[in-house]
Amino acid sequence: MTNCVADWYNRSVNIESASEIDFYLVKQFLPRRPDDSNKGSFGKVLIIAGSTRYIGAASLAIRAALRSGAGLVYAAIPEPIQTSLAAGIAETIWYPLPAEKGRFSPEAARLLPALLEDKNAILIGPGLGQSKGTKNLLLTLLNWIGSSQTRIPLVIDADALNLLSQEPDWPALLPPNCLLTPHPGEFSRLTGLAIEQIQADRLTFAKNYALNWQQTLILKGANSVLADPQGNCRILPFANSVLAHGGTGDVLSGILVSLLAQGLSPFDAASLALWLHAWAAGDALEAIGHPAATLPSDIIQHLGKAINCLSRSQ
Numbered sequence: 001m002t003n004c005v006a007d008w009y010n011r012s013v014n015i016e017s018a019s020e021i022d023f024y025l026v027k028q029f030l031p032r033r034p035d036d037s038n039k040g041s042f043g044k045v046l047i048i049a050g051s052t053r054y055i056g057a058a059s060l061a062i063r064a065a066l067r068s069g070a071g072l073v074y075a076a077i078p079e080p081i082q083t084s085l086a087a088g089i090a091e092t093i094w095y096p097l098p099a100e101k102g103r104f105s106p107e108a109a110r111l112l113p114a115l116l117e118d119k120n121a122i123l124i125g126p127g128l129g130q131s132k133g134t135k136n137l138l139l140t141l142l143n144w145i146g147s148s149q150t151r152i153p154l155v156i157d158a159d160a161l162n163l164l165s166q167e168p169d170w171p172a173l174l175p176p177n178c179l180l181t182p183h184p185g186e187f188s189r190l191t192g193l194a195i196e197q198i199q200a201d202r203l204t205f206a207k208n209y210a211l212n213w214q215q216t217l218i219l220k221g222a223n224s225v226l227a228d229p230q231g232n233c234r235i236l237p238f239a240n241s242v243l244a245h246g247g248t249g250d251v252l253s254g255i256l257v258s259l260l261a262q263g264l265s266p267f268d269a270a271s272l273a274l275w276l277h278a279w280a281a282g283d284a285l286e287a288i289g290h291p292a293a294t295l296p297s298d299i300i301q302h303l304g305k306a307i308n309c310l311s312r313s314q
Contacts, residue, residue: 004279004309018203018233021226021271023310025234029272030310031069031262042071043120043261046095047254048112048137050077050127052102055084057127057158057250060296064254065123066091067303068276070261076115078104103129109136113144121153121260125160126250135163139173146175153260153269157181157253165189171213179266180213181253183220207233216266220249224274228267238278242285247296252277255303279306 004023019025031042045065050058058077062085065073075092077085078099086094095115097108116122124141128134138160145152154177156164161182164170170190184195191198191209198205202225210217210227219225222239255276259269283305284298285291 018235021234021236021275026272026275027310027313029264029268039071042069044072044118045070045257045261046074046115046119046122048076048124050081051129052080053129054127055081056247059085060247060250061123061126061254062089062092063300064251065258067300068255068258070258103131104133104137106133106136108133109140112137112140116144119152121257123155123253123257125157126253128159130159130163138163142173142175151177153177153266155179155253155257161186162189174215178215179256179270180215181218181220187219203233207231216270218270226270234271236274236278240291242281242291242294245296251296251299276303276306
């Protein structure tokens, strides 16, 4: 897509009560990169992800965070998958944690707080699986952030959302400054609403639950909806089956945590991440030729072009 101001409208979308996430909005959010900066200038990301069944989810999130500008990316992963991940990703700092049956063991939660101290943003969820160990890890993380004074921004995605939905009164467990990223199925588990009901009025439900939970929320899917705790809403005018591949959400979560670490607010980081993700998907589609063959890893390879579109306008 040579045109940065792309015409993404391939289906009708009502944006009367929401702002459009477009080039003119998000170009102001792109972090600047002065020539005299260093790796500490663009934040330290911690990604808590992966299991032996879902090694790829962790890989996609980590690579997307690296490709979207984070200065340092740390990955807390189950020890058995470190070798396979490290073989393909040279730039990550690894925290292999104890595991059993390919997922985090209950002992991993005890080691987690030592990893959190100097991080600027955290992602938990891609490829975790659901087990006692992963739940302990999630609850330990929420408790640590909630009791600290740092208010580290936290992206909660994928299996972390599913584990959260199993807890009574789970919204009370969340510290401020979270960014929740459910697709309709995960949103259904969090709310108890039927998927059909959610899809019939995505904007209203996203707005109401962001207000109720007092957190920033992306309701993913065709024309993703973004809402914040103050009742502000934005919508992405992009709907294409290029994103109908497992793993595209992991790519988005990696971009999100990277932008949060670079100092953006959750609402603005989410707006920019959604645009970059969609633009890179469109550019990858042009290069590959058909949405069926355009994979999440292709989207990561085109993030640089998406970022360049915005940086040329600064």
